[in-house]
Amino acid sequence: MAAAVNSGDGGKRDETAASRLAGAKNAQAGEFKAPLRYNDSMDDYLIVGSGLTGAVIARALSDAGHSVLVAERRSHAGGNVHEQTHASGIPFHTYGPHYFRTNSEKLWDYVHRFAKFRPFEAVLKSWVDGRYENWPIAGSYIRRTANGWTPSPTATPQNFEEASLAMMPRVVYEKFVKGYSEKQWGVPATALSANLAKRFDVREDDEPRLMRHKFQGLPENGYSAFMAKMLDGIRIIVGCDYLKHRSEFAARHIVFTGPIDEYFGFERGRLKYRGQRREHQFLPDAEWHQPCIQVNNPDAANGPHIRTVEWKHLLPPEQRDGISGTLLTREVTVTPDDPNEYEYPFPDDANAKLYGAYAEQARSIPNLLICGRLGEYCYYDMDQAIGRAQVLAQRLIDEAAR
Numbered sequence: 415m416a417a418a419v420n421s422g423d424g425g426k427r428d429e430t431a432a433s434r435l436a437g438a439k440n441a442q443a444g445e446f447k448a449p450l451r452y453n454d455s456m457d458d459y460l461i462v463g464s465g466l467t468g469a470v471i472a473r474a475l476s477d478a479g480h481s482v483l484v485a486e487r488r489s490h491a492g493g494n495v496h497e498q499t500h501a502s503g504i505p506f507h508t509y510g511p512h513y514f515r516t517n518s519e520k521l522w523d524y525v526h527r528f529a530k531f532r533p534f535e536a537v538l539k540s541w542v543d544g545r546y547e548n549w550p551i552a553g554s555y556i557r558r559t560a561n562g563w564t565p566s567p568t569a570t571p572q573n574f575e576e577a578s579l580a581m582m583p584r585v586v587y588e589k590f591v592k593g594y595s596e597k598q599w600g601v602p603a604t605a606l607s608a609n610l611a612k613r614f615d616v617r618e619d620d621e622p623r624l625m626r627h628k629f630q631g632l633p634e635n636g637y638s639a640f641m642a643k644m645l646d647g648i649r650i651i652v653g654c655d656y657l658k659h660r661s662e663f664a665a666r667h668i669v670f671t672g673p674i675d676e677y678f679g680f681e682r683g684r685l686k687y688r689g690q691r692r693e694h695q696f697l698p699d700a701e702w703h704q705p706c707i708q709v710n711n712p713d714a715a716n717g718p719h720i721r722t723v724e725w726k727h728l729l730p731p732e733q734r735d736g737i738s739g740t741l742l743t744r745e746v747t748v749t750p751d752d753p754n755e756y757e758y759p760f761p762d763d764a765n766a767k768l769y770g771a772y773a774e775q776a777r778s779i780p781n782l783l784i785c786g787r788l789g790e791y792c793y794y795d796m797d798q799a800i801g802r803a804q805v806l807a808q809r810l811i812d813e814a815a816r
């Protein structure tokens with residue numbers, strides 16, 4: 415094994431965290447005496463962050479026989495894939511709606527190791543001209559509003575607006591896309607990267623589902639139970655910010671899944687993110703508020719929120735029938751200062767370049783791997799995050815075997 419990574423930053427131990435640690439160690443190992451270190455013997459791997467990336471890597475390393483400790487700064491495990499239940503009995507996703515989908519049978523089998531998934535195929539609408547319209551935009555809508563229009567691919571669109579206009583009529587772009595994207599990113603559409611338009615699915619048919627993936631569903635008992643099962647038997651300390659307690663951990667290797675710029679104390683500058691302010695509203699007297707789980711609000715005249723989520727739509731009929739009232743969440747996009755609220759990496763060249771410089775710095779540090787959506791400054795769907803984490807874990811396992 416290579417030399418220990420124990421990169422002290424002079425971080426002061428705070429007694430609250432130390433007390434929490436004492437509890438955690440006593441609960442798990444029963445032998446913890448004085449809270450001087452988070453792990454009293456050297457672990458093979460310290461995994462920082464218990465989201466999908468950290469949990470999949472921790473699971474694989476632990477299954478391969480390595481000693482693994484997970485440190486998580488939030489009060490719960492599971493990262494952004496987390497679920498709570500409102501007092502009305504309606505479950506909701508703490509960090510915005512998460513619809514699981516994949517085309518990979520292997521990944522579908524993998525997630526079934528930790529939970530049964532029940533069928534759920536998300537259907538979304540956009541509120542446009544006082545009506546619910548399909549999102550992604552229905553082919554019939556395009557034909558109705560811009561009859562005779564055909565796509566005109568541009569060889570090198572210079573920005574998001576140009577790339578979008580090559581894919582859809584201007585009238586459609588202005589009603590569905592421009593306002594939504596400008597709310598999402600907080601800048602004019604002409605200032606956004608053309609690559610962003612590659613995520614669009616402009617349809618010729620009227621397929622109502624958000625995605626056409628072969629496998630789609632939700633964990634039967636919720637995401638929190640799914641993540642707990644994935645981490646089952648692995649030591650985990652919650653409520654502990656690794657960056658404030660670096661010197662108290664001892665591990666041969668560190669896998670860090672938090673924000674890469676924060677790991678380096680923002681010394682080269684901050685990477686820009688967008689996040690969401692979430693406002694919840696319970697309507698005790700309404701059975702339903704909207705026709706589907708998520709309604710997008712592209713028109714600024716209808717309010718600053720970018721979408722409204724009605725959580726009851728996630729439940730199977732036999733579970734929602736006994737619930738009275740309905741729970742809504744309106745999301746307003748913001749530029750967060752707090753790294754805990756980072757959601758979407760900002761799609762422009764300046765941030766890509768800054769990330770590149772941090773990534774190069776990280777690669778020069780032995781026994782350190784920085785990865786995941788925050789570590790790689792990259793939006794990953796859940797299946798992509800799992801697939802990527804599996805590849806990285808296998809690489810670590812192979813390296814350890816050499």
Ligand SMILES: Cc1cc2nc3c(=O)[nH]c(=O)nc-3n(C[C@H](O)[C@H](O)[C@H](O)COP(=O)(O)OP(=O)(O)OC[C@H]3O[C@@H](n4cnc5c(N)ncnc54)[C@H](O)[C@@H]3O)c2cc1C
Pocket residue numbers: 462463464465466467468469485486487488492493494495509510511512513514515654655656657671672673757758785786787788794795796797799
């Ligand atoms: C709003 C939103 C909606 C989404 N919806 C979908 C969807 O519908 N379908 C889909 O497939 N994907 C969706 N995703 C993507 C999904 O959330 C990601 O794929 C997944 O969260 C990636 O997991 P991760 O482990 O890389 O990151 P995270 O889940 O963010 O995990 C990182 C963890 O590290 C912890 N951490 C960070 N720094 C420290 C530190 N210093 N010390 C200790 N712990 C630390 C954090 O607290 C966090 O728990 C969505 C993402 C967002 C933002």
